[in-house]
Amino acid sequence: MPAYKAPLREIKFVLYELLKADSLSNTVPAYAEATPETIDAILEAAGQFCEEELQPLNHPGDEEGCHFDNGVVTTPKGFKEAYAKFVESGWPGLPCDPDYGGQGLPKLINFAVEEMICSANLSFGMYPGLSNGNYNAIHAHGSDEQKALYLPKLVTGEWSGTMCLTEPHCGTDLGLCKTRAEANADGSYNLFGTKIFISAGEHDLTDNIIHLVLARLPDAPAGIRGISLFVCPKFLPTADGGVGARNKVACGSIEKKMGIKASSTCVINFDGAQAWLVGKPNKGMSAMFTMMNTARLAVGMQGLGIAEAAYQGAVTYARDRLQMRSLAGAKFPEKPADPIIVHPDVRRMLLKMRALTEASRALSYWMGLELDIASHHPDPERRAEADDLVALLTPIVKAFLTDHGFDAANLGVQVFGGHGYIREWGMEQLVRDARITQIYEGTNGIQALDLVGRKLGTGVGRMARRFFHPVSEYIEAASEKPALQEFVLPTAKAFAKLQQATAWLAQAGMADPEEAGAAATDYLRLFALTALAYMWCRMAEIALEKKDGEEAAFYDAKLAAARFFMARLLPETNSLFTMLTAGKSTLMALPAEAF
Ligand SMILES: Cc1cc2nc3c(=O)[nH]c(=O)nc-3n(C[C@H](O)[C@H](O)[C@H](O)COP(=O)(O)OP(=O)(O)OC[C@H]3O[C@@H](n4cnc5c(N)ncnc54)[C@H](O)[C@@H]3O)c2cc1C
Numbered sequence: 001m002p003a004y005k006a007p008l009r010e011i012k013f014v015l016y017e018l019l020k021a022d023s024l025s026n027t028v029p030a031y032a033e034a035t036p037e038t039i040d041a042i043l044e045a046a047g048q049f050c051e052e053e054l055q056p057l058n059h060p061g062d063e064e065g066c067h068f069d070n071g072v073v074t075t076p077k078g079f080k081e082a083y084a085k086f087v088e089s090g091w092p093g094l095p096c097d098p099d100y101g102g103q104g105l106p107k108l109i110n111f112a113v114e115e116m117i118c119s120a121n122l123s124f125g126m127y128p129g130l131s132n133g134n135y136n137a138i139h140a141h142g143s144d145e146q147k148a149l150y151l152p153k154l155v156t157g158e159w160s161g162t163m164c165l166t167e168p169h170c171g172t173d174l175g176l177c178k179t180r181a182e183a184n185a186d187g188s189y190n191l192f193g194t195k196i197f198i199s200a201g202e203h204d205l206t207d208n209i210i211h212l213v214l215a216r217l218p219d220a221p222a223g224i225r226g227i228s229l230f231v232c233p234k235f236l237p238t239a240d241g242g243v244g245a246r247n248k249v250a251c252g253s254i255e256k257k258m259g260i261k262a263s264s265t266c267v268i269n270f271d272g273a274q275a276w277l278v279g280k281p282n283k284g285m286s287a288m289f290t291m292m293n294t295a296r297l298a299v300g301m302q303g304l305g306i307a308e309a310a311y312q313g314a315v316t317y318a319r320d321r322l323q324m325r326s327l328a329g330a331k332f333p334e335k336p337a338d339p340i341i342v343h344p345d346v347r348r349m350l351l352k353m354r355a356l357t358e359a360s361r362a363l364s365y366w367m368g369l370e371l372d373i374a375s376h377h378p379d380p381e382r383r384a385e386a387d388d389l390v391a392l393l394t395p396i397v398k399a400f401l402t403d404h405g406f407d408a409a410n411l412g413v414q415v416f417g418g419h420g421y422i423r424e425w426g427m428e429q430l431v432r433d434a435r436i437t438q439i440y441e442g443t444n445g446i447q448a449l450d451l452v453g454r455k456l457g458t459g460v461g462r463m464a465r466r467f468f469h470p471v472s473e474y475i476e477a478a479s480e481k482p483a484l485q486e487f488v489l490p491t492a493k494a495f496a497k498l499q500q501a502t503a504w505l506a507q508a509g510m511a512d513p514e515e516a517g518a519a520a521t522d523y524l525r526l527f528a529l530t531a532l533a534y535m536w537c538r539m540a541e542i543a544l545e546k547k548d549g550e551e552a553a554f555y556d557a558k559l560a561a562a563r564f565f566m567a568r569l570l571p572e573t574n575s576l577f578t579m580l581t582a583g584k585s586t587l588m589a590l591p592a593e594a595f
Pocket of ligand 1: 163164165166170171172173196197198199200257265436439440441442443444445446449
């Protein structure tokens with residue numbers, strides 16, 4: 001297994017030098033305690049926990065998988081102990097509300113912690129990850145009584161949470177949901193139905209599991225407008241917050257699957273399980289969206305974490321593995337052959353992984369910062385702006401970062417050659433683990449539809465302008481800085497293509513929604529690459545300022561990655577533009593029966 005080293009220098013570069021996260025403690029009173037000393041201490045401790053506790057369990061956890069025996073699910077050896085330490089150190093409560101026992105620290109810091117957890121052990125990260133989404137939904141939509149009952153236990157991590165949406169016949173189209181709720185005289189409900197693919201639906205890590213379940217009330221309208229959200233605990237809580245009687249909810253089986261084998265993926269049967277409505281009747285989807293939006297960004301962090309792990313493994317191997325001589329003549333004549341890192345094609349793979357990973361970290365952490373501003377900035381206008389920007393870029397972070405995580409894992413295998421395909425090296429596990437991130441929390445195709453169908457048009461382009469305006473202002477201001485031109489000119493070209501594509505979409509999509517559907521995935525990638533180019537311009541600007549100082553090698557490497565990105569990756573925007581504006585005709589010509 002390649003060892004994982006938490007990339008703290010990279011993380012701090014983005015947090016402090018790019019995003020100036022250290023100023024949050026001054027500008028946003030709610031984060032007064034998030035001083036650089038506190039942030040540094042958290043990052044160091046999280047990095048150490050991931051390197052020493054979680055990463056060593058990753059490969060054995062994959063080999064062993066979860067066990068199912070008559071409704072009982074046991075996680076692989078070591079997971080229970082690691083989870084207990086995770087809870088003991090207070091990690092679950094990091095970004096949570098202090099009113100419920102949380103530490104109230106910025107979500108941005110939690111993003112960095114999530115990235116490291118996902119690099120070290122994606123399966124482990126699923127358990128607290130789902131709980132955090134569950135916490136967010138109850139926090140936003142639960143009654144005071146529900147918040148008092150569930151949130152403190154979710155914050156400590158003593159109890160965990162799930163999101164129960166999917167049923168055998170309904171995944172993307174949740175309007176087809178059949179699970180039903182029958183009212184009881186005491187105001188509670190009984191749930192009947194079966195949910196499938198429920199992550200962390202049953203396990204041995206916590207005393208109780210709190211399910212959030214989409215179900216239909218008897219008089220509910222058909223489709224998506226008739227879905228309500230319910231909270232349904234595995235054990236009914238006692239009045240003093242303890243664990244009471246067993247509820248009628250049970251795990252029917254766990255899935256045998258391609259990856260994240262140490263994360264339980266469960267069939268959950270509700271056989272008259274007692275549950276309580278969360279929020280208003282028939283408004284379950286909007287409540288669930290609270291959970292899904294944060295969860296989508298969290299899945300983006302999974303992609304980033306996998307990409308970083310794959311890159312680290314590939315670089316270490318490429319420095320060690322000796323094969324053939326450099327095309328420019330032997331670079332290490334004292335060795336029987338040169339290390340493969342001298343070969344242009346291996347460098348192409350490593351630099352692709354690196355340039356996209358570093359810019360993806362910058363983009364996603366920026367969203368973490370904006371999420372904090374949207375939640376707690378004293379100026380309501382600034383909050384609204386930040387909220388729009390996060391909403392616009394959430395599908396991009398989810399889809400692009402997970403596509404990149406999978407691609408980077410694949411490149412990692414390629415760098416290892418045949419050894420990458422062999423289980424003991426751990427590289428093929430990254431490919432298998434990464435694959436699901438492109439599917440759950442809304443497939444990446446659905447993210448693209450969300451971007452073009454919902455986000456672009458919101459407020460007559462208001463959301464889109466939250467990104468377009470600052471980028472265009474940056475390009476204009478940077479045009480006066482000669483040293484930046486090698487980065488800004490290609491970015492300006494890509495940005496112009498993005499603007500043209502957006503105008504094309506607005507027109508073609510308005511006339512025919514299938515045109516928007518046909519262009520969506522290519523448009524999302526064009527948008528993402530342009531956003532990464534903007535990130536690289538800003539990072540390169542910092543590197544140019546500091547490259548003659550103490551950490552010359554660090555900043556030189558930033559510039560090298562930025563140059564590679566501009567020359568060898570960003571030109572993909574040209575072909576994406578050509579493809580997406582080709583329209584739907586070639587996609588839709590063939591009748592279904594002819595496939
Ligand atoms: C390991 C694992 C863990 C999971 N964890 C959870 C969980 O914790 N909770 C939970 O509720 N669910 C969970 N899921 C379910 C997951 O969210 C769904 O699999 C996902 O939403 C896709 O639904 P589906 O599988 O039914 O695919 P479908 O909805 O049948 O989609 C099949 C294909 O059609 C495409 N498609 C569908 N509709 C459209 C459209 N309108 N336009 C364009 N393309 C379309 C999709 O993009 C996809 O490519 C998990 C799944 C797995 C495998």
